Amino acid sequence: MLLSTENSVLDHYAPGLREKLQATGLVANEGPDSTAIRDWAGSGGTGLIVPAELGGRGATAVEAVRFQTAVGALAPSLGAATTMHHLSCATLFEAAEDASDDERALIRDLVEQGTVMASGFSEGKPGGSVFRPTMTARRDGDDYLLSGRKAPCSLARSMSLLVASALVDQHERAVVLVFNGSDGLSREEFWKAPVLAAAESDALVLDEVRVKGDMVFLMSENDPDNVHEMTGYLWFGLLISACYLGVATGMVETLARRDPVDAKLLTSALAEVEAMRTSLLAVAREFDDGARGGDVSARLALVRWSMRDALVRVQSRVREGVGGFAYMQDPALAYAFEAAQVFSYHPPSRRETSHKLVAWARGEDFRYA
Incomplete structure (x- = not known):
């Protein structure tokens, strides 16, 4: 088997997931009634690349590449969607290196709870850069009001948390955490192609979503050099x-x-x-x-x-x-x-x-x- 090593890594970090995906079959895993994301979240795969000291599994990059390769062979939509989750995790645990004890405790709690995180990064715009925030936030007392749109946004229906990049008061980059169900956060249908539709890549729209100050990581403090x-x-x-x-x-x-x-x-x-x-x-x-x-x-x-x-x-x-x-x-x-x-x-x-x-x-x- 060409994927024997990759399958072993998948089995180690997400016991039982490969068997479920194989039993369901690729076509059903990619269909409108796919349970692949739910199966993945229930297998322990959400904390794959998060360091153990922050409640994760601490997989190396080599192991994570092998894990995602095995997933991609069985359920491409799941592989694409969970990549965005892992990007969100990576952004948080990188920020945690310079974060306060309270911020690190928050991140650890999110990881240990198996939180499914959508990523509000990398929206492409013709002539623009995907690495510049498209969302904006403005200070309102101790809180922030976040507005913008992320389309497409994988895991739009299964997420518990949106991890987004934003420009605060027009000049300062930040990573912002928004819980699903927050006032002002809505979802719109976006992905109409049948291929990779099970990644749940709809649009998330934020209209002055109020975010507490401890849910905003200012990158001038945590990551001044990017x-x-x-x-x-x-x-x-x-x-x-x-x-x-x-x-x-x-x-x-x-x-x-x-x-x-x-x-x-x-x-x-x-x-x-x-x-x-x-x-x-x-x-x-x-x-x-x-x-x-x-x-x-x-x-x-x-x-x-x-x-x-x-x-x-x-x-x-x-x-x-x-x-x-x-x-x-x-x-x-x-x-x-x-x-x-x-x-x-x-x-x-x-x-x-x-x-x-x-x-x-x-x-x-x-x-x-």
Whole structure:
């Protein structure tokens, strides 16, 4: 099995989840009545990457990449949605490094309760940067009034908490925690495509939502140089890439089970998958060894760039190898072909990244914003 190591990591950190996802099947996991998110939340997977001292499981980046790869092969929507949860977790535990004891206690309570966190980061706008806050907050006494919109926002229906970035009083960046059910917070239908619909990527609209001061982390205090924010996006890039690596590996496993099989086609597809896995894990190991900041972020951006083209090549070879009848008779495989295409839509865009990578290659520091 190409995913034996990944499956072992999944079983270790979320006992029973793989069996549930397999029993339900990929098509049902991606359908309108999917229970995948609920199954994941009940398996202990919510605290995967959170350090143990904050109530989490403390998985390394390598382990988390393997975990998400296994999930992506079984339930792509779950892999994409939970990546946004982990981004929220990473943002919080990075902020906790410089937080007060009370703030750290709050984060620990949220983690230990298995809180499902939606992410109010990374909304793409034509001509804009996904790394600049689109929500705004203004001080109102000891509280803050938060307004804005996040579309799409994965986990919009299952979340207990929204972790959002905001610009406070037009100049100061902050991370803001908003509980589901807060006055002024509403949800609107957004994601109308059938692919990855089970990620619950609707729109969240905030209209002067009142947030207590202890739910607002001012980044000028906690992250003046954007280091923690950059680290959160390293987690995002690693885990979203792992999800689609899982989709691609699942396709190749389907091709490998065929008898007879075109050996050259299968070997070419295997080579693509293994090259993606090796490069992604290399960055994850670098991260686990303490690398942070521009250079490792640039290398991950290049891995994601290469994966975009590699996923197209894998899909093409598997399509050719399985043939038209398999496509017609295997809805899970047909779905995987379409799901792999969505990788290219995750932020940041190539337009946004390319000029920064060129500058980095010429010796400048790599920064998203």
